[in-house]
Amino acid sequence: MIQVKDIKKVYNGVIVVNVPQLQINKGESIGLVGNNGAGKTTLFRMMLDLIRPEAGEVLSEGKPVAGNEHWKEYTASYLDEGFLIDYLTPEEYFYFIGGLHDQSRPQVDEYIARFGEFFNGEILNKGKYIRDLSKGNQTKVGIISCLLQKPQFLMLDEPFANIDPTTQYRLKELLKDINKSQGVTTLVSSHDLNHVTDVCDRILLMEKGRIIKDMATNASTLAELEEYFAIGQSAHHTTLPVDEEENH
Template sequence: MIEIRDLKKVYNGVTVVDVPSLSISAGESVGLVGNNGAGKTTLFRIILDLIRKDSGEVISKGYNVSETDNWKDYTGSYLDEGFLIDYLTPEEYFYYIGSLYQVSRSDVDLKLDMYREFFNDEILSKKKYIRDLSKGNQSKVGVIACLLQQPEIILLDEPFANIDPSTQIRLKNILKQIERGSNCTTIVSSHDLNHVTDVCQRILLMEKGKIIKDIRTDSNTLTELESYFSVQQVESFKSIDRS
């Protein structure tokens, strides 16, 4: 489904992404974890051809993402509120996204009705522009908008941030339902190890642009990750003390 080969991105002499090889199969649910600056968002942006790589390639269903737009027809993503059209109401935005993928207004309404619990009566029919919504509610709009086309690939960058615990649980249920009910490939980055290990079959741990662990999720995965980041925190404190 997605193949990454010899991928590198360098900013000001610092390598921020260095992934020699990565393969993600159709239907896999993959979690991407790492500290701030690990390269997660940069990797997402390269996969979505939002920034130029320095070398290597990203292949999506046989398409090189930097050479064609065909992959956009089956790929949904939400990275942050900056990708929303904030002078529209949520309804206007959903209809606009639907129109891009030949989804009629009536079908958009049917799909939105499926997510009323997730919206928690805070999104629809409020006569608010997206810019006037809280960051959490903007995130809800972005996540659901990327599902309207029923994509084969979904990329979500920190979707659990800024939303309340009840909504986090609802989002996890949506992601689990997608995993059970389709052959959709999902890639989710998150700082919340509990959430990402709960919804993803596979965890990629990034550090300084490199994928240093590739783990099949089991009952020990959360403990393994927590142990890793605990050691990282201790090493960070030691480094501060030495300085």
């Protein structure tokens, strides 16, 4: 479904993303993990054509993402609150997003009503603008606005970061449900290893712009990741021979 080919992004002379090859197949649930500065958000932004790479390309359904519109019909993403229109109420924003996808207000109302528990009574019918919501509640609005679009490919950047534990649990169940029962391809970045290994069948570990591990999730994945991050990046680099480090 998605192919990343020889993609590089450079800031101030430093390569911040360098991914020779990445294949995301239809129906996969993928977690992207890594420390701050690993390049996760930059990779997301290139996959969404928000920034352009110095080299390489991203293909969606075999066609380049850059400069094209086809992928927007089946792709939904939430990276941060900057994606929202903060001078609207949540209801107005949902109607706006629904209207972009030929959904009437009654259709939007019917769809949104099923997320009452996820909203925990804090989003709808409160008369608040999105800018006046907590960051966690803004995240809830962003995530549900993605699902409202009924995407085939869903990208979420750190969706667990600002939400409470109950909502984290509900979000995990939502993500597993849309992947397993609806076949939605999901790509979720997170610092929370427990959440991402619980939700995703495949884990990509990113360090200093490179994807250094690509593993299927199994019973030992969480422990392997915890051990990796406990040791720390510097230790990994000091133990790698130069030629092996070049190949990662």
